[in-house]
Amino acid sequence: MNNINLNELRDRAYKTACKHGFHDEELSNKHYLCIVIYELMEAVEADRKKRFAKVPVDKKGTIFDERTFHYQNKYFAENFEAYIKDRVEDELADAAIRLLDLCGLRKIDIEDFTEEMLYEAEESCEDETFTESIYAISTIPIRYAYEYDYPLEKQLNGMLLAIFGLANHLDIDLTWHINQKMRYNELRENKNGKKY
Template sequence: MNLNELRDRAYKTACNHGFHDEELSNEHCLCLVISELMEAVEADRKGRLGKKCKSRFEMDYNRYPALVEEEKRFKCSFEKNVKDTLPDELADAAIRLLDLCGLRKIDIEDFTEEMLYEAEESCNDETFTESVYAISTIPIRYEYEYDYPLGGQLNSMLLAIFGLAKHLDIDLIWHINQKMRYNELRENKHGKKY
């Protein structure tokens, strides 16, 4: 997986949709990442785990290939089967991190299998909410405890999200790619203030 290519795509989409029309602080952007993580918690609380959303999406998407415009088929299938599920919200958090890396011109390191394994293993003794809390507090903890620069903080958050997704048996790259495609079809700032 080339996360720097995903970073560039996320940043370009955010720019094209007005998210970077004004200068925003790192804290503002990180708060939006955390808000996506909290939406993942809400999806978990509501039982929207998305265990079969990928296969259901593909089944719906391929059902009427000749009868419905491709873009409309994609949006309808995505909204019906994937949107607002736990994997979708984790993808949103990752996309916001990728976008912030693009904005600040931060390279994302290649996550080795060993790194992903360790990130996944760190979730074994935690509940889902404890894992999300740990990810949410990485910027403050890593800045003050380890003196990590922003790039190290963002890479650590991304790695932790990928580890959590692996722990939950979520194909996060698939979800990121689908959500980016969906976001590319949306209105300016996705109809929100920021």
């Protein structure tokens, strides 16, 4: 997470969502959080099917290097769909992007996650199955609102931190996957071809 500006990613996610019609009408926070949870459930489904992209840390010389996974590569979308789309990593990136977008919509700053915060978030996954970790992330808004009376800002920051912690636990470079998915989303049709 060094040198990663989550607020820049927030602005990019929000701009893309606006451009693609996701904010043409005013919708509730519950609506947007449900979509985040839906993406997390898609990650569970991908895990159940053992669908992982397994992108190596050192991408040089692999199908995942910058020559192949560059938005100006005319085969970028095709490569993304063949090697990453609908995998666990992709679905976690989708959930994070939806949270970043909601932060942009509601003008919420995302706190800088310290190494200690990320370590604690990763450690919280140690004794949990993948589905238990996803459940814990999915219930953050309710727990934070009703148990601690935390505002939406804390709820969204908590969910993002937990997703990054789970990704670290799984050795997933979530920032790389978020960037790839954002590139892919920028190429897609209005509302990604969906109703909302």
